[in-house]
Amino acid sequence: xxxxxxxxxxxxxxxxxxxxxxxxxxxxxxxxxxxxxxxxxxxxxxxxxxxxxxxxxxxxxxxxxxxxxxxxxxxxxxxxxxxxxxxxxxxxxxxxxxxxxxxxxxxxxxxxxxxxxxxxxxxxxxxxxxxxxxxxxxxxxxxxxxxxxxxxxxxxxxxxxxxxxxxxxxxxxxxxxxxxxxxxxxxxxxxxxxxxxxxxxxxxxxxxxxxxxxxxxxxxxxxxxxxxxxxxxxxxxxxxxxxxxxxx
Ligand code: SAM
Numbered sequence: 670x671x672x673x674x675x676x677x678x679x680x681x682x683x684x685x686x687x688x689x690x691x692x693x694x695x696x697x698x699x700x701x702x703x704x705x706x707x708x709x710x711x712x713x714x715x716x717x718x719x720x721x722x723x724x725x726x727x728x729x730x731x732x733x734x735x736x737x738x739x740x741x742x743x744x745x746x747x748x749x750x751x752x753x754x755x756x757x758x759x760x761x762x763x764x765x766x767x768x769x770x771x772x773x774x775x776x777x778x779x780x781x782x783x784x785x786x787x788x789x790x791x792x793x794x795x796x797x798x799x800x801x802x803x804x805x806x807x808x809x810x811x812x813x814x815x816x817x818x819x820x821x822x823x824x825x826x827x828x829x830x831x832x833x834x835x836x837x838x839x840x841x842x843x844x845x846x847x848x849x850x851x852x853x854x855x856x857x858x859x860x861x862x863x864x865x866x867x868x869x870x871x872x873x874x875x876x877x878x879x880x881x882x883x884x885x886x887x888x889x890x891x892x893x894x895x896x897x898x899x900x901x902x903x904x905x906x907x908x909x910x911x912x913x914x915x916x917x
Contacts, residue, residue: 671698671740673768674747675761677754677780681886682858683714685781691715693778698744701736707751724748725760733767733787740773747778758828771827782818784826787854792866793834794893797823804829804837806865811837815844824895835876842869850892856885871917 674693676743679685692701692716700723702708708721724732736746750759768775784800801818804811804827818825829837835852841851847870863882866873876882 671745671767671859672774672775672776673740674745674776674778675755675765676747676749676778677782678711678752680753680781680783680786680858681856681862683711684902685858686711686715687778687780690712691779693877694747694749696745696904697747699736699739699746701732701748701867703744703750703755708749712874713750719747724764726854729760729763733764736764737767737773737814740768741771752781752783755781757782757784758801766805781858783828783854783857783886783888785798786857787852787890788824788826790864791824791852791890793824793852793890795824797893799823800826802828806833808836808840812840812844815840819844820894824893824898825891827889827891829889831884831887834872834883837889838869838873838876841889842873845891845894846867847893849894852890853882855882855892857888859885869874872875901908 672752676693677686678690694712694715697719700708700712700719700721702721703708703723703725705721705723710721711717722735724734724736726739740746748755748761748764750761753759755761755845756765765775788795788798798820806812827837841849847868849869850866850870851869852864852866855861861881865875
């Protein structure tokens with residue numbers, strides 16, 4: 670029977686795609702891509718000749734019916750986005766939801782994701798994290814969102830556009846504090862890949878003074894706020910231990 674495959678594609682380096690992903694892209698009846706011109710580059714590189722259709726925010730509802738119909742007719746479809754894993758700050762959620770509603774099996778074909786690549790190299794705790802995607806473009810809304818995240822103790826992952834990185838770093842500096850640790854991961858897997866772990870005080874100066882840092886694709890990985898609950902508990906434990914020692 671036929672399936673919906675959700676296939677990750679590279680985030681820069683063309684070779685960051687699995688043999689299984691390439692095989693599936695070759696074998697399905699149709700590839701639903703966010704941007705067909707973009708997809709063509711990958712398909713040419715790997716000699717994939719499968720038919721392509723555009724599936725993006727603006728035609729999503731109409732495309733979904735078409736794709737679901739096709740799969741029900743017995744033809745498998747692969748969903749890809751311009752880069753990385755579909756649905757991660759990319760289109761595809763409505764299609765995947767529709768497939769579930771129609772009892773179509775959805776098969777993930779995992780691969781690159783900028784957020785996870787950045788986290789894996791950030792040097793910040795990775796046991797708990799939240800993916801925050803893109804912050805609002807307008808500064809008031811962005812600051813409100815950052816205020817709401819200020820006390821969160823898990824590591825925070827943000828995507829940011831290069832023309833907003835300085836404003837964003839400045840707002841984070843002001844709200845999270847100058848001393849909070851942050852790792853900027855820029856152009857991951859590409860020629861000018863830069864992974865820098867620093868503090869917001871230094872990040873703001875660095876990005877301000879080096880225009881190269883305001884170019885390309887960027888992930889910010891931000892340390893969580895200190896877990897005061899845990900710290901309090903540690904203090905209580907230590908105190909108890911000392912008191913117990915003094916007991917007869
Ligand atoms: N679906 C993609 C994924 O799995 O990572 C993300 C798509 S989102 C529209 C694009 C954003 O992801 C960029 O603005 C940037 O924040 C981040 N990104 C994508 N590729 C990147 C790379 N090579 N290096 C750093 N960040 C990247």
